[in-house]
Amino acid sequence: MRNRYGLETKAADDNDDLDDALEQVAKSVEERTEKKVSKLIQTALAPFIDSVTNIEKKLNRPGAIFGASNDENAEVAAVESKAIHSFLKSGVRNFTPSQHLTVDEMKTMTVASDPDGGYTVFPVLATSINKKMHDQSPLRRLSDVQTITEGDAWEEPVDRDDLGATWVGETEGRPETSTPQVGMLRVPVHEIYAKPKVSQRMIDDSSWKIGNWLEDKIADKFGRTEGHAALLGDGIKKPRGLLTYPISLSSDAARPWKTIQYVASGNATVLTADSLKDAVWALRAPYRPGACWLMNSNTAGSIDKLKNGNGDYIWRDGLTAGSQPSLLGYPVEIDENMPNVGAGALPVAFGNFKKAYVIVDKAGYKLLQDPYTDKPFVLFYTYRRTGGDVRNFEAVKFIRVEA
DSSP: OBOTTSOBOOOTTOHHHHHHHHHHHHHHHHHHHHHHHHHHHHHHHHHHHHHHHHHHHHHHSTTOOTTOOHHHHHHHHHHHHHHHHHHHHHOGGGOSTTTTSOHHHHHTTTTSBOTTSOEEOOHHHHHHHHHHHHHHOHHHHHSEEEEESSSSEEEEEEEOSOOOOOOOOTTSOOOOOOOOOEEEEEEEOEEEEEOOEEEHHHHHOTTSOHHHHHHHHHHHHHHHHHHHHHHHOBSSSSOBOGGGSOEESSOTTTSOTTOEEEEEOSSSSSOOHHHHHHHHHHSOGGGOTTOEEEEOHHHHHHHTTOBOTTSOBSEEOOSSTTOOOEETTEEEEEOTTSOOSOTTOOOEEEEOHHHHEEEEEEEEEEEEEESSTTTTEEEEEEEEEEEEEESOTTSEEEEEOOO
């Protein structure tokens, strides 16, 4: 006898077999339905998934240009490379859409053209120069870097005082409390230039990668010059340096603003382990996360030999060659612009430099080719505008060698 499911039953007591068969049929139908529904959902969502994936790739890739895809980035870089090669070889006299460059090539550098023949450096090249400067200058890498597109200065409100507060009873009067004084930090941008030169013969050699050469020269010159000013600049037509402000032994609560605290080395000729520990604890807790040491190689070499009371070195080398060392648990950055150990010098700084110092860049580089001034050489006059200043005088401490 067959039932309505097409299954044969032999006796009334075979219900268990029938139940098992029915369960298998139901399970098979359910699985097929789930597969069909899943396929329909995947088909419907596929365009959205692809869109999200593309967005993630754009957001996560390094060196993206204004949200372009990797292919678009490569295309822009290729056009830019051709354009800069033509410009550096031929100069502005040949730099028009109707002659040696296409309209697309012109677009890569006409962010702001100069009536005298200078052009804003291409975005890919500018990004590469900035990266090399970032790697070369420790203080630029450690500081807060702001970019402005308009005006000649960057401004930030500075609240240096606490808002007054006091405890009162339920029915007591509430006299006016003190009001914090809000100041304004203004960091102007100053012009810095580099003028590397090369012979016309080398330019005429089409196999020579002139763009790479120019990139390295500009990054090296700007990086060294800006790095020096960020520590030692007097603020006149250049950034104000970290080491140029008045110093004091007084704590944050006791000394005036625009004065940086130092701890004494305890010795007139060498640094001591105790002075290094004093510098760490002089920096208040809110600033210690993200803090690091700043010193030159000579100073690092002398500190490398210091030991604690147990005879252990307090300096810790990195686990691999070339990796960053640490001192008392904080990373060490080497900046050759820092002073050597000597009477009255400030050879070591410890602080949170991102909170202590701000560097302000005016967006864009300008480039001018000059084949006339120094024949048979061609000069590449490149300039930009940048500035820098201390923004928080509590976020960094110095160690001063005894006089």
